[in-house]
Amino acid sequence: MSKNGIIIAGAVTAIIISVLAPFMASSNPDGLDKNLINLIGGGSEEHAEEIIGERMPIEYNAPMPDYSIEGMGKPGEVGAIVAGTILMLGISLSLGKVLVKKQGT
């Protein structure tokens, strides 16, 4: 397996996980969110969100919030995570190339 083989094996593994994730991932809140709901929301997710909303220092709208594409349901979630995975490959390969090139020259 060559250098490209490592990238291909990694990409294939990551894309398989990306496609499965929307169907297999638990929709339960994560550990931190569960604590927010219990410790500051008194058991209510809405109440916790209200309190946090008042403390929000900035308003920022991400293009694909919560790994979804608006109005596209599950296929949108698959698309969002696959797009993120490809973006990660692109960014890390580009950064790696820049850094290693500097080392070589």
Added chain:
Amino acid sequence: MHIGDGLIPLGQSVIYWLIALVFIVKSLEWARKDMDEMKVPMLAALAAGIFAIQAMNIPIPWGTSGHMMGAALAAIILGSPFAAVLLLTLVLVVQGVVFADGGITVMGANIVNMGVVGGFIGFYSYNSLKNSIGMTAASFAAGWLSIFITALVCAIQMYLAGTFPLREGLLFMGLYHAVIGVVGEGAITAIALNRIMAVRPDVVSEKSVPGVGVAA
């Protein structure tokens, strides 16, 4: 364990960003010095894999879920805690900016937790255990410890931010992540390291193979 905007006051967020920036600069220095043409593909494969696996929340009891961080795995395979800092920084930037997973103002705190704390705990616990209990057990322990300690640090930050009471924060963050650490971090770290050692042992840093001394 991604902290969202609004959970930490701006002043404290700036401090976490400054700490994170020191480690990010150090991680870029590591990359320039240590990364070669063989490590770049591995960095990319890990970045994609860790991003994807972080989208896969595993259910645990108490109506809660959690996912792997991947810092211990990255630090073990690439042979430096700074590899975890660099990789988790890339993942957290994409997650925060594109997917609103983790806030923007608090991104420094998330990088400090998952990248710095996760990476350093994962790397040094693995290296202190690998010669006595072997790669598989050491990587499981390092994965578990990395997410457990990171969760406790996160609870302390939430206390300092006035978001959680200290005792309950530590207790429940610790409890949830002790469970997530077994399946989500420990097991996946050990399985992934095993698989990579089976097919491509040459891409795993020689520092992480038992019998070799470790120098950070």
